[in-house]
Amino acid sequence: MTHWFHRNPLKATAPVTFNYYGVAAGPAASKICSDLRSSRARLLELFTDLSCNPEMMKNASDSYFSLLQGFINSLDESTQESKLRYIQNFKWTDTLQGQVPSAQQDAVFELISMGFNVALWYTKYASRLAGKENITEDEAKEVHRSLKIAAGIFKHLKESHIPKLITPAEKGRDLEARLLEAYVVQCQAEAQEVTIARAIELKHAPGLIAALAYETANFYQKADHTLSSLEPAYSAKWRKYLHLKMCFYAAYAYCYHGQTLLASDKCGEAIRSLQEAEKFYAKAEALCKEYGETKGPGPTVKPSGHLFFRKLGNLVKNTLEKCQRENGFIPNPNQKK
Numbered sequence: 001m002t003h004w005f006h007r008n009p010l011k012a013t014a015p016v017t018f019n020y021y022g023v024a025a026g027p028a029a030s031k032i033c034s035d036l037r038s039s040r041a042r043l044l045e046l047f048t049d050l051s052c053n054p055e056m057m058k059n060a061s062d063s064y065f066s067l068l069q070g071f072i073n074s075l076d077e078s079t080q081e082s083k084l085r086y087i088q089n090f091k092w093t094d095t096l097q098g099q100v101p102s103a104q105q106d107a108v109f110e111l112i113s114m115g116f117n118v119a120l121w122y123t124k125y126a127s128r129l130a131g132k133e134n135i136t137e138d139e140a141k142e143v144h145r146s147l148k149i150a151a152g153i154f155k156h157l158k159e160s161h162i163p164k165l166i167t168p169a170e171k172g173r174d175l176e177a178r179l180l181e182a183y184v185v186q187c188q189a190e191a192q193e194v195t196i197a198r199a200i201e202l203k204h205a206p207g208l209i210a211a212l213a214y215e216t217a218n219f220y221q222k223a224d225h226t227l228s229s230l231e232p233a234y235s236a237k238w239r240k241y242l243h244l245k246m247c248f249y250a251a252y253a254y255c256y257h258g259q260t261l262l263a264s265d266k267c268g269e270a271i272r273s274l275q276e277a278e279k280f281y282a283k284a285e286a287l288c289k290e291y292g293e294t295k296g297p298g299p300t301v302k303p304s305g306h307l308f309f310r311k312l313g314n315l316v317k318n319t320l321e322k323c324q325r326e327n328g329f330i331p332n333p334n335q336k337k
Helices: 027-047 054-071 107-130 137-164 177-201 206-226 232-263 267-293 307-329
Strands: 090-092 102-104
Touching: 027 054, 027 107, 054 107, 054 137, 090 107, 107 137, 107 177, 137 177, 177 206, 177 232, 206 232, 232 267, 232 307, 267 307
Parallel strands: none
Antiparallel strands: 090 102
């Protein structure tokens, strides 16, 4: 089963030379600065390299972050911070607010911003892999794993590193708690989409699929609610995606719940459940159109033409027709013979 995920653009950054004449004296110090410069440039290159895989990303990010730790933590393993923490100014743009950069003279800000981009890369890698036709079981597991890694990075940045910033995160920008929480919940929802697709392929019980779909719809609703207080000019397109996915998986939940009811010969209830599925599917279809017309960060696509969307429409229609047919076969106990 192919998937479609909305993605915000990567953050951009200004070059950093790590040249500290008069401070970094001696060959060993110069070597560390040179390694920092080259490892940072390498990591930035990999963000847009389509041949990059998770192993390459992990090695490159580990290499850079291990060197950057020398600018954050004291080398004598005490609780004190490094004397180099505030020596370099770092500039990064925002995924939602475009090319207006934020700047802080703080190595922790660099760690968080680069880590944010690493997490975004994992979501984009998962999206590319999930969008393939006839995705294999191993590829589906890789998508699920990548989304879990991304969620873990976003959560770790939010809980462990952002509180250490001297200058608080600006409201409505990437490092603010609301945005990071939205990214975490979106990753959880998309990972569960992969689980649902696998459950459908393996023909698991409709009741289980309905429960997973309902939970996924709630994840998307939670992410959308998290962004509700943001400036619409920046968040509208992202929120359209979250809302349409909420409606989409609510339709899935009602559809498979209807199948469970039908199996228990509760045709009337099954029909009502499928009618709810139709309503949510129609809402999702309308939101797909609105998503395509909404300006803002993210791809310009028509999700309603995507295979994953069309398949659900046919499933709801066919299941409702089946319920109505079976309901017509049930004899009326009050009818005279």
